[in-house]
Amino acid sequence: MVVVILSLVLLSCGRDEIKLSEGNWRGIIKLNKDIPDSEMPFIFTFEMKENKSPIVTIINAEEKVISKEISYTRDSLIIKLPVFKDEIRAKIISKDSIAGEYYHVGSRSKYSMPFYAVSGEKSRFNIPLIEPAADLNGRWETTVSPGDSNQYKIVGEFVQKGNLLTGTFLTTTGDQRYLDGVVTGNKMLLSAADGYYTILVKADISDNGKLDNGYFIRGPKSVEKWIAVKNPDASLPPPDAITELTEGTAVIDFTFSDLSGKRVSLSDEKFKHKPVIVQIMGSWCPNCMDETRLFRELYSEYNPKGLQIIGLCFESGNFEESKLRIERFAGQIGATYDFLYAGEVGKNIKEILPFIKKLNGYPTTLYLDKNHNVIKVYTGFSGPGTGSHYIKQKEEIINTILKIL
Numbered sequence: 001m002v003v004v005i006l007s008l009v010l011l012s013c014g015r016d017e018i019k020l021s022e023g024n025w026r027g028i029i030k031l032n033k034d035i036p037d038s039e040m041p042f043i044f045t046f047e048m049k050e051n052k053s054p055i056v057t058i059i060n061a062e063e064k065v066i067s068k069e070i071s072y073t074r075d076s077l078i079i080k081l082p083v084f085k086d087e088i089r090a091k092i093i094s095k096d097s098i099a100g101e102y103y104h105v106g107s108r109s110k111y112s113m114p115f116y117a118v119s120g121e122k123s124r125f126n127i128p129l130i131e132p133a134a135d136l137n138g139r140w141e142t143t144v145s146p147g148d149s150n151q152y153k154i155v156g157e158f159v160q161k162g163n164l165l166t167g168t169f170l171t172t173t174g175d176q177r178y179l180d181g182v183v184t185g186n187k188m189l190l191s192a193a194d195g196y197y198t199i200l201v202k203a204d205i206s207d208n209g210k211l212d213n214g215y216f217i218r219g220p221k222s223v224e225k226w227i228a229v230k231n232p233d234a235s236l237p238p239p240d241a242i243t244e245l246t247e248g249t250a251v252i253d254f255t256f257s258d259l260s261g262k263r264v265s266l267s268d269e270k271f272k273h274k275p276v277i278v279q280i281m282g283s284w285c286p287n288c289m290d291e292t293r294l295f296r297e298l299y300s301e302y303n304p305k306g307l308q309i310i311g312l313c314f315e316s317g318n319f320e321e322s323k324l325r326i327e328r329f330a331g332q333i334g335a336t337y338d339f340l341y342a343g344e345v346g347k348n349i350k351e352i353l354p355f356i357k358k359l360n361g362y363p364t365t366l367y368l369d370k371n372h373n374v375i376k377v378y379t380g381f382s383g384p385g386t387g388s389h390y391i392k393q394k395e396e397i398i399n400t401i402l403k404i405l
Contacts, residue, residue, distance in 0.1 A: 030114040031217045037202075125181060125189050134205045164181075174382055188202065245356065250374075256340035271308050283329035285362045288363045291363050296336070298397070315345060
């Protein structure tokens, strides 16, 4: 279908301006050409404001991803998704259809995937809905890459209402944010597109109620198999017990460049005798985005009482390119605390931050008292898509801030 639609683009040259239909649209991204049924659907709305400015809103369960950075010409539509660097570039075929490419720009990867969309669609997965074979509500112990030497555990949490299914997966680095989909017969399907994630999650419901033949498909080179069993007691290691400090670490210090190129040290006058949160992060990281949104709020409240926050950003090896990404990330979130360029993601972290024995994920956050002793190290971040987990985590963070203040 993508090929047919794209071929129609060649016939569109020279036509009059086409005004796109406002309202609901259903987008499709072809994630992986080597895997059957790997088309990932998502719902978005297109609307024109009174000032003629277009707005696109992607809907994932309770999440709304709003883009106002849109180039809308006679025959094309370019949508820059917020915070991150992903874009949709499409040709306008008719008022009810567009087709082109979804461009993903990660920390160290860039690729495109075929994309098309049609208007008037409200159903995310355009498939017949029949009675679900099981009730998937609850907590699921999930094994990723089962049987392989590198298999690992995560936790699925689902809410099912009839055929409708929402949920997320909790991992040691955070959650997979707002997943939205359906259960039909013995099939479960979830998806999300948010400017970083393009993810299709699917599995079969077996006769014994387990989830088998599961796939996480995120792009051309990111495919993982998974299985799961319902387990209300499924859990992950405590987030403050994942990342270890180098033996003998007490007071820590570091020096990196801010976004103007000025060298900034933790021992500078600005931070002396101040409690500091050190956020090891990247502008490409969705869990870092959720954490930064919370830290923006907490910085506004507790900075007048002495709290400082420093974001150590691991990006590309190019400072100027990284600077632009960090500025976009912080600016769109509205975070006003210090962000420093810490170097290229994937490099030997012990050479860059010798007080870290091993970094086990982004974000990793250190809470320092007024003398810059490490009080707590916290790996990962469970965002608002995790509901009660986010609320509990926010309370723990506030309690830690009060302690270091």
